Amino acid sequence: MTRAIALFVGLTLVGLFALLNWNTFVTPQPLSLGFTTVDAPLGLVMLAIVGFLSVLFIVWAMTMQAGALMESRRLAKELQSQRELADKAEASRFTELRNFLTAELQTVAVSQDQTRALLVSRLDRAQESARAAQEETANTLSAYIGELEDRLERAQVVPAQYERTDTLARR
Incomplete structure (x- = not known):
């Protein structure tokens, strides 16, 4: 400009x-x-x-x-x-x-989803395994207690009032 x-x-x-x-x-x-x-x-x-x-x-x-x-x-x-x-x-x-x-x-x-399904199945197996182990432990413990009571009864160390209730049921 x-x-x-x-x-x-x-x-x-x-x-x-x-x-x-x-x-x-x-x-x-x-x-x-x-x-x-x-x-x-x-x-x-x-x-x-x-x-x-x-x-x-x-x-x-x-x-x-x-x-x-x-x-x-x-x-x-x-x-x-x-x-x-x-x-x-x-x-x-x-x-x-x-x-x-x-x-x-x-x-x-x-x-x-796959991981969740795998985790749930593992938890179910672990729970089932724990339940089975608990039942086995309970059975083993009951067997030991029963064996102990039998030994005590044979040795007649246990008074009659402490007799097992399951022995009464067997009679």
Whole structure:
């Protein structure tokens, strides 16, 4: 923007200078073109060259600006399409992650169920084993006590009031 203002101010000063010295600008002078000489107003020729170069520069600047705008729009569209592609890829990754986590959680749940079933069966076996050991111990203890009572009865160390109740049932 500042360049355009500087160019406008410069062209305005050249135009003002030409207007103030208009008589000198239009006075014909002999001009050498290299192979011939021509009588023409030097100021007008120089003013025409400056005007032509200014128009040429303005056209060039507008072309550059238009090209930059077109490139900017193209890049914006490409950026938008890349952003949409990235969003789709991100959504795809999230879907893939969700599916993976679901599968892993199902695997963990199955493993947990298997572990629970194994643990319950082991506990049942341990409980059954403990019950069998307890019954065996109780039977062994009863047998020892019974054997002791029999020995004591044979030795007649046990008074009659302490007789076994199961011996009464046998009689």
